[in-house]
Amino acid sequence: xxxxxRFGEKSLLAAALGLFALTGLATQPAAAEERAKDLxxxxxxxxxxxxxxxxxxxxxxxxxxxxxxxxxxTWEVMRPSRNRRWGHPAMIALVEKLSRDAVAxxxxxxxxxxxxQPRGGPMTTGHASHQIGLDADIWLTPMPSRxxxxxxxxxxxATLMVDEKTHLVKDxxxxxxxxxxxxxxxxxxxxxxxxxxxxIKKKLCxxxxxxxxxxxxxxxxxxxxxxxxxxxxxxxGSPNCKAQEATPDDDGCGKPLAWWFTQEPWRPNKNPxxxxxxxxxxxxxxxxxxxxxxxxxxxxxxxxxxxxxxxxPVAVAAPEPEAPxxxxxxxxxxxxxxxxxxxxxxxxxMGAPVPRPRPSAK
Ligand SMILES: [Zn+2]
Numbered sequence: 560x561x562x563x564x565r566f567g568e569k570s571l572l573a574a575a576l577g578l579f580a581l582t583g584l585a586t587q588p589a590a591a592e593e594r595a596k597d598l599x600x601x602x603x604x605x606x607x608x609x610x611x612x613x614x615x616x617x618x619x620x621x622x623x624x625x626x627x628x629x630x631x632x633t634w635e636v637m638r639p640s641r642n643r644r645w646g647h648p649a650m651i652a653l654v655e656k657l658s659r660d661a662v663a664x665x666x667x668x669x670x671x672x673x674x675x676q677p678r679g680g681p682m683t684t685g686h687a688s689h690q691i692g693l694d695a696d697i698w699l700t701p702m703p704s705r706x707x708x709x710x711x712x713x714x715x716x717a718t719l720m721v722d723e724k725t726h727l728v729k730d731x732x733x734x735x736x737x738x739x740x741x742x743x744x745x746x747x748x749x750x751x752x753x754x755x756x757x758x759i760k761k762k763l764c765x766x767x768x769x770x771x772x773x774x775x776x777x778x779x780x781x782x783x784x785x786x787x788x789x790x791x792x793x794x795x796g797s798p799n800c801k802a803q804e805a806t807p808d809d810d811g812c813g814k815p816l817a818w819w820f821t822q823e824p825w826r827p828n829k830n831p832x833x834x835x836x837x838x839x840x841x842x843x844x845x846x847x848x849x850x851x852x853x854x855x856x857x858x859x860x861x862x863x864x865x866x867x868x869x870x871x872p873v874a875v876a877a878p879e880p881e882a883p884x885x886x887x888x889x890x891x892x893x894x895x896x897x898x899x900x901x902x903x904x905x906x907x908x909m910g911a912p913v914p915r916p917r918p919s920a921k
Contacts, residue, residue, distance in 0.1 A: 592841055593841060593842055594838075594839075594840070594841060595680055595681050595840040595841055595842055595844065595845055595849070596680065596681040596682060596683050596837055596838065596840065597683070598680070598842070598853055599620060599676055599678055599679065599680025599681060599682075599853070600676060600680075600681075600682060600683035602676060602677045602678045602680075602853070602857075603642065603677060603857075603861075604677050604857035604858055604860075604861060604864065605622070605623065605624035605625070605626075605645055605677040605678055605857060605858065605864050606622040606623055606624070606678060606852055606855035606856070606857060607623075607855070607856055607857055607858040607863075607864070608622045608623045608855055609622070609623045609796060610622065610623035610624070610625075610647050610648050610649070610692075610794070610796060610797075611623060611796055611797045611799070611800075612647055612679075612691035612692055612693055612793060612794065612797040612799075612800040613691065613797070613799045613800065613846050613848045613849060613852065614690065614691060614799065614800070614801055614845060614846040614849065615690075615691070615801040615803075616688040616689070616690060616691055616693065616694060616790065616803065617687045617688045617690060617836070617837075618690065618836075618840070618844065618845060618846075619679065619680070619690045619691040619800075619801070619845060619846060619849065620678055620679040620680040620690060620691065620845060620846070620848075620849040620852045620853075621646075621647055621675070621678065621679040621690075621691045621692035621693075621852070622678070622852045622855060623647075623648070624645040624646060624647065624648075624675065624677055624678065624679070624692050624864070625645065625646070625647075625648045625651050625864050625865065625866035626644050626645050626651070626677075626861055626864060626865045626866065627644045627646070627651045627654060627655065627671065627674065627865075627866060628865055628866070628867065629644070629709075630706070631655075631658070632662075632668070633655075633658035633659050633661070633662045633668045633669065633702075634654070634655070634658040634668055634669040634670070634671055634702065635668070635669075635670055635671065635702055635706070635707055635712060636671045636712065637670050637671060637672055637698065637712050637715070638672070638673070638712065638713060639709060639712055639713070640713055641673065642676070642677065643673040643674055643675060643676055643682070643689075644671070644674055645674060645675050645676060645677045645678075645679075645692065646674040646675050646692040646693070646695060647691070647692035647693055647791075647794055647797075648866060649693075649749065649791065649794045650674065650692055650693055650694075650695060650791055651674070651866045652866065652868065653747060653749055653750070653789075653791060654669070654671065654674070654695050654697070654789075655866070655868055656747075657669065657697075657743060657744055657747070657789075660743050661739075661740050661743055664736075664739050664740070664743060665736055665739070666701060666736050666739070666740050667701040667702045667703075667704065668701070668702030669697050669698070669702060670697070670698035670700055670701075670702055670717075671695070671696075671697055671698070672695075672696030672697060672698055672786050673685065673686060673689060673695075673696050674689065674692075674694070674695045674696070675689050675690065675691075675692045675694065677857075678852050678853065679691050679692050679852075680845065680849065680852075681836075681837035681838075681840050682837060686837070687835070687836060687837055688790075691800060693790060693791045693792070693793070693794070693800075694788060694789070694790050695788070695789050696786045696787070696788050696789075697744075697786055697787055697788075697789060698717050698785060698786045699717070699718065699720050699737060699740075699759075699785055699786055699787060700717050700718045700785065701736070717785035717786065718732060718785060719784055719785050720732055720733065720737075720756070720758075720759065720784055720785060721756045721758040721759065721784040722758070723784075725758075726756070726757055726758045726819065726820065726825070727758045727761065727762075728758045728759055728761070728762040733762055738762075738763060738766065738767065741753060741755070741759075741763065741777060741787060742767075742773055744787070744789050745773035745774075745776040745777060746773060747791075749791040749792060749794075750776060750789055750790065750791055751776065751790055751791060751792045751803060751805075751806070752776055752778050752788075752790045752803070752806060753776050753777050753778065753787055753788065753789055753790070754778050754779075754780040754783050754787065754788035754790070755777055755778070755779065755780070755783050755787050755788075756779065756780070756781075756782065756783045756784040757779035757780075757816065757819035757820070757824075758784070759777075759779075759783070759784070759787075760774075760777055760778070760779040760811070760812075760816055760819075761779075761812075761816060761819075761820070763777055764810065764811075764812035764816060771810050772810075774810040774811060774812065775806055775807070775808065775809065775810055775811060776806060777811070778806065778811065779811075779815075779816060779819050781824070790803075799846055799848060
């Protein structure tokens with residue numbers, strides 16, 4: 560089945576961006592106060608354009624997203640009602656590849672958590688990042704042998720792999736297959752970072768023998784105790800994608816990891832009610848091109864933009880030559896957020912799993 564987007568549509572975003580460049584400044588003030596998370600959270604479909612990530616993982620959006628199908632023999636999408644199974648085609652292709660490689664390696668299949676909203680941007684709940692289609696959460700719970708119904712995918716709990724008091728991995732739950740899955744994900748050149756709970760990082764540091772170079776990509780972070788978070792780098796055709804700093808060259812098992820096993824990272828947040836960056840961002844905080852992304856036309860249906868692995872990812876096939884390249888300063892957005900707003904501050908616990916960053920005092 561050919562689900563590649565029609566070529567005629569590819570120029571639409573470029574056209575929208577070009578138009579915006581001429582008229583954008585005049586239209587900015589009226590739109591500036593709208594909460595970006597409400598606007599992006601309301602989008603049901605991606606733009607029907609070539610793929611492009613715009614801005615930074617925690618401050619941006621993306622065009623030309625594709626959806627991963629709800630299931631296949633090697634994966635199942637969890638919490639499908641959230642409609643967060645969208646990503647840059649390179650990200651979706653890689654998740655699919657990981658699922659096949661993992662199954663070949665003995666893992667039963669992937670349970671896929673949040674990737675991104677159809678056009679990215681800040682989310683209505685959860686995650687600080689996942690905004691430019693290059694982040695994906697994958698559960699550390701193996702796919703059950705019997706297919707999960709859509710209702711089960713909404714309600715099934717993930718397995719907490721880490722003791723919340725000691726911050727150490729629960730040894731009864733951790734298996735060599737978990738290690739192999741993370742190693743497989745880290746082996747891909749596109750993958751720049753994999754975020755895991757510090758307890759999981761420590762488990763790997765303590766047990767991985769032989770090749771340890773891949774541990775460099777495994778980064779400890781709050782939460783991430785029932786899933787890991789796979790992040791790929793900026794892809795071709797995304798001149799306004801802002802790369803993240805490279806990880807240090809060592810395995811990260813020394814001092815920086817030891818810090819996580821002190822009191823400091825776990826002290827209650829002094830100001831748990833301080834607003835989160837994602838709750839405050841307006842369109843003025845995002846790169847200007849994100850307005851054009853909101854306004855660009857979408858495909859006829861979600862199915863029309865679902866990736867079935869039978870097409871070269873749009874971004875790879877046709878990097879958009881006319882895409883405007885703006886100076887890096889515009890990427891951080893015109894409006895600065897209050898200093899109390901931290902893109903990585905705690906977010907409220909929801910009924911469904913989301914990353915749990917630094918705990919708040921409660
Ligand atoms: Zn994540």
